[in-house]
Structures are given as structure tokens and as C-alpha cells.
Amino acid sequence: MPVVIIFIIFFFYNFINLNAKELEESGFVPVNKPPDLQKIEDIKTLERAFQESKLYFERLPAKWKTKLHKNSYNKEDFLSSLEKLRRILKQKDSEKRKIEFQKSFFLLETADPNEGKITGYYEVIIEGRNRPEGEFAHPVLGTPSDLVVKKRGTERVVGKIVNGNFLPYESRSELENPSSWNSKTNPIAFVKIVDLHLAQLEGSAVVQTPKEDAFRITYASDNGKNYISPAESLNGVCQSLIPSDLRNCILEHPQEVKAAILKNPRYVFFQKESSAPRGSGGIELIPKRSVAMDPNIPLGIPALISFESPSVAEENRLVFVHDRGSKITGHGRLDYFLGTGKKAEDQAGRIQSPGRILLILPKK
Numbered sequence: 001m002p003v004v005i006i007f008i009i010f011f012f013y014n015f016i017n018l019n020a021k022e023l024e025e026s027g028f029v030p031v032n033k034p035p036d037l038q039k040i041e042d043i044k045t046l047e048r049a050f051q052e053s054k055l056y057f058e059r060l061p062a063k064w065k066t067k068l069h070k071n072s073y074n075k076e077d078f079l080s081s082l083e084k085l086r087r088i089l090k091q092k093d094s095e096k097r098k099i100e101f102q103k104s105f106f107l108l109e110t111a112d113p114n115e116g117k118i119t120g121y122y123e124v125i126i127e128g129r130n131r132p133e134g135e136f137a138h139p140v141l142g143t144p145s146d147l148v149v150k151k152r153g154t155e156r157v158v159g160k161i162v163n164g165n166f167l168p169y170e171s172r173s174e175l176e177n178p179s180s181w182n183s184k185t186n187p188i189a190f191v192k193i194v195d196l197h198l199a200q201l202e203g204s205a206v207v208q209t210p211k212e213d214a215f216r217i218t219y220a221s222d223n224g225k226n227y228i229s230p231a232e233s234l235n236g237v238c239q240s241l242i243p244s245d246l247r248n249c250i251l252e253h254p255q256e257v258k259a260a261i262l263k264n265p266r267y268v269f270f271q272k273e274s275s276a277p278r279g280s281g282g283i284e285l286i287p288k289r290s291v292a293m294d295p296n297i298p299l300g301i302p303a304l305i306s307f308e309s310p311s312v313a314e315e316n317r318l319v320f321v322h323d324r325g326s327k328i329t330g331h332g333r334l335d336y337f338l339g340t341g342k343k344a345e346d347q348a349g350r351i352q353s354p355g356r357i358l359l360i361l362p363k364k
Contacts, residue, residue, distance in 0.1 A: 027331030049289035116332020120348030128189035139187035158224025230260035279323030287339030292323035307355030
């Protein structure tokens with residue numbers, strides 16, 4: 001698929017989600033005493049993250065504006081502040097770095113003591129086949145030709161037109177039947193049911209098939225249904241309810257796990273591409289630099305995060321808002337991108353932690 005089309009899809013999806021319920025002003029807390037900026041170790045990932053944010057803002061329309069905590073910003077505000085932050089971080093004198101940072105930026109905490117938490121996500125590596133074969137019986141579907149997205153007030157509604165009527169789109173269990181999709185879309189590959197669930201949960205995956213090079217699938221659209229976690233049905237059945245551990249549980253309880261996955265009505269459709277994993281707005285996701293946040297938090301902006309978990313701990317880690325997630329809404333909510341593969345998978349599944357999120361904003 002041409003890069004321009006991919007960008008339009010991501011931008012359109014991001015635009016729709018910007019109409020989500022506004023965040024309460026009470027959840028924004030200005031930080032009077034900012035923490036010291038730590039010495040940057042992995043310069044390459046930081047430079048890539050800066051570049052992705054810069055490219056995103058450059059792609060925005062000239063008259064683009066956004067408002068956050070009583071202040072209005074345009075694309076030039078964010079572009080110049082990114083460059084300024086970049087220069088400050090290169091300052092070797094820690095005291096000068098601190099002074100320059102406090103002159104140019106203020107920190108705005110987004111917090112919710114009840115619902116706020118930091119989680120982790122990753123890009124799955126899964127096996128696939130070009131046709132149904134044994135366990136590889138579940139299709140990775142592209143967007144069906146009859147899927148329609150409408151706006152109803154501030155809501156995004158997904159459905160299809162049947163005899164002039166707008167009806168809800170099929171659920172996951174209904175899409176298990178090939179007759180519901182075989183004249184409307186083509187399968188990209190066939191995979192195991194747990195791997196399809198993980199790819200749809202994370203929004204992307206790398207698919208390895210026996211007879212061709214590995215390729216990447218990324219979010220294209222969805223059927224508009226709310227996500228229901230299989231864990232709700234598997235408590236007491238599976239030893240661990242971490243999503244990636246379903247691969248082990250299905251070996252002992254195949255029917256129970258399959259039934260639990262099919263109870264989730266949400267279905268994500270994919271597109272095939274060969275480039276790096278991308279978040280909203282077509283932004284390339286950088287491991288341990290990219291995060292997903294609420295749609296009201298502008299894409300591209302930097303933040304500092306701190307949290308502790310059994311697998312990863314960070315203190316004032318500099319990250320960038322590069323993505324959205326259907327469950328990543330509200331104050332104090334953040335999903336931390338860990339990368340691709342087994343290590344990232346193991347780490348991500350064990351991050352369910354309270355933490356601190358400080359948005360870095362230019363002073364007006």
C-alpha cells in the first residue's frame with residue numbers, strides 16, 4: 001500500500017479519536033519543582049524519536065491548533081520547542097541545562113489516583129500460513145468493502161448499510177464464518193487464534209510464513225465493538241492471565257481459551273506493510289521512547305515518565321506521545337512501547353503499575 005494512503009488512514013483514525021470526551025481540568029496538575037533531566041544514555045533512540053515527532057508536526061496543516069490546560073498551541077510552537085529541548089539536552093553543564101529547561105518549559109502532570117496506571121505494549125512475532133492449515137485456521141482480514149464509519153455527535157460509529165439501513169458490523173464470532181467476509185475482503189494470512197488475539201490487542205505484528213519473507217501487519221480499522229478481555233472468563237482456568245501467557249494455557253485448555261477469545265466482540269482489521277511499526281498519525285514507534293496516551297493529549301509532544309514494575313523500572317524517562325489505544329483514555333493513563341519480539345512481550349505483560357506522567361510543554 002502506498003505510504004500516502006497509509007498516512008491518510010492513520011491520520012483519519014487519529015482525527016476521529018480527537019473528538020473523544022474532554023479531560024477534566026482537575027486532572028492536570030502544574031509541577032512547581034521539575035525533576036532534573038537525567039543524562040541521556042541511548043542517544044540514537046532519542047534522536048529517532050525527536051525526528052518522528054518533528055516529521056509529524058511538519059505534516060500537519062499550516063493552521064492546525066490545539067488547546068491543553070488553558071493554553072493554545074500551533075504546530076510552530078511544538079516544532080520550535082522540540083528543537084529547543086534537543087539543544088538543552090546536549091548541554092553538558094547540568095546546572096545550565098536545568099536553568100535553560102526551566103526558562104523554556106513547564107511540566108504538567110496528568111494524574112488520576114483511581115484509574116491512572118502505566119502499562120506496556122509491544123509488537124508480536126507470529127507464525128502464519130497462506131491458506132488454512134491445522135491450527136492456522138483464523139484469517140487476518142483486511143478492511144471489508146462494506147465497512148462504514150460515521151460520526152454520531154462526538155462518537156465514532158462503525159457499521160454497514162443493508163437495504164438502506166445502517167446496521168452494526170459483525171462481531172468477532174460472526175466473522176469466524178467465511179461467508180460473512182469472503183466477498184468483501186481477502187485474508188492476509190491464516191494464524192493461530194491466540195496469535196490473532198495478541199496481534200489485535202497490540203495493533204500490529206510481524207508475520208512469518210514458511211515460503212516468503214516476514215512482513216508486518218498494522219491496524220487498518222475495526223468493527224466498532226468494545227473490547228472484552230478473555231481473562232474475564234479464564235480466571236481459575238489459566239495459571240496466568242497475562243495476554244501472552246494464553247499461548248501456554250491453550251495447550252492445556254484449548255476449548256476454554258478459544259471460547260473466551262471469541263466472547264470478545266471486537267475485531268481489528270489489518271493492512272500489510274513492510275516498514276517499521278507505526279502508531280497514530282503515521283508516526284514510527286521507537287522502543288522505549290514512544291507511548292500511547294489519551295486522544296486529548298497532542299501527538300508528538302514529549303513527556304517524562306516514572307514507574308516501577310517486575311520487568312521494567314523508569315525514572316524520569318523522556319518519551320514522546322506517538323500513539324493511541326482504544327483502552328488508553330483518561331488522566332494518568334499511558335501505554336509504554338517496548339519493541340518487537342519475545343523480550344518485549346515478556347516485559348510488556350508485566351507492566352501494570354501506578355506511575356507519574358509529566359507532559360513537557362513550551363512556556364507561553
